[in-house]
Amino acid sequence: MTDLRGYLRSLDAETLAELLHEQAERDPELFGRLQLRATASGNELSESSGEAAKIGAVLDTVARLLDSGTQADVAPLARRTVDRIAEALRHGDDSSGAAGAELRRAIKLYARACAGHPPQPEQLADWIVGVVFGGAEIELADFVKALGDNGLRRIKSTVDEVLAEPGTEARRRAAERLDEQVAEITGDVDALLAILSRQPPRLDVSLKIVRVLRAAGRTTEAVAHAARALSQEKSQPPDDGTTEDGATEGEATADEVIRALIAEDRPEEAWEAARRLGTDPTEILVVYKAYIEDLIGLKDAVHYEQAAKALRKLRTLHRRAGLAAEFAPYLAELVRTHRRKTRLLTEISAARIALPKV
DSSP, X not given: OOOHHHHHHHSOXXXXXXXXXXXXXHOHHHHHHHHHHHHTTOOOOOSXXXXXXXXXXXXXXXXXXXXXXXXXXXXXXXXXXXXXXXXHHHTTOOTTSOHHHHHHHHHHHHHHHHHHSOOOHHHHHHHHHHHHHTTOOOOHHHHHHHHHHHXXXXXXXXXXXXXXXXXXXXXXXXXXXXXXXXXXXXXXXXXXXXXXXXXXXXXXXXXXXXHHHHHTTOHHHHHHHHHHHHHHHHHSOOOTXXXXXXXXXXXXXXXXXXXXXXXXXXXXXXXXXXXXXXXXXTHHHHHHHHHHHHHHHTOSHHHXXXXXXXXXHHHHHXXXXXXXXXXXXXXXXXXXXXXXXXXXXXXXXXXXXXXXXX
């Protein structure tokens, strides 16, 4: 038998490196192990584009290995890459603006790697808290499998300690973001609502509260909150930094909230909110018709089906407004306009809406 080891030892370093690299190009597992060893040398990131390219290559390798379903543990490599990019950012080493995007990518890849090879939950929790307090954004949902109940409890405990003592504004905001995510993941509706209620009254916050209430089956509270948010917005007196309709820049206007509810295909809630405010809810018919046209304009089976279901809701709204007689001519005009879209007409019929003769 040929002494392969002896033969390899007889080769010069350059030839051996070429052979190994050629094989690694064909073998993702080997390539990943070699990258792991190369990265483990502990060289610090420099400002050169060459080092940035190395980081990109490492992330490409990790992604390729994860996509291939590797059994190798690439989590340590991904975590070290996250730490190196974060360290570079802390030192202001992001002249091209690319490091922030690479950091987000590296964190996502580390989360995927942890799902296959979970580290010790409490240690992972401490690492996540440290990265977030260092200024990075992390979606806890990406790490939920690896964290488990113990890891989430560890994060919650740390966050509670930070919020209970004086600290920098940035540190408190980071703790509040983690606190909100823990409440979302654990399904603690009351805690999540309390956290959201303490935030400034912006459109995204108001809609999130409404979504949380609806998901919890608390529809009456969801409608009441939407109406209350609109009422408070309309009652605010104009002041510096307000828009023409009296809404402070960055906060929700009545029209924005109603349109956002319609964009989420929740016309009944938009109607009820407008009714409670004493405004004319029939305006919602116009907005909802535009929403239906947008769905039809996407020209695919999924959105045709959604448009047909929305037409049923629109028919109900016409009845509630005492304008039931206006639905038939509207539908006739819609069918006339889109008569060549046979799939749309099929979906309308399937939604139990009688097609008019045009």
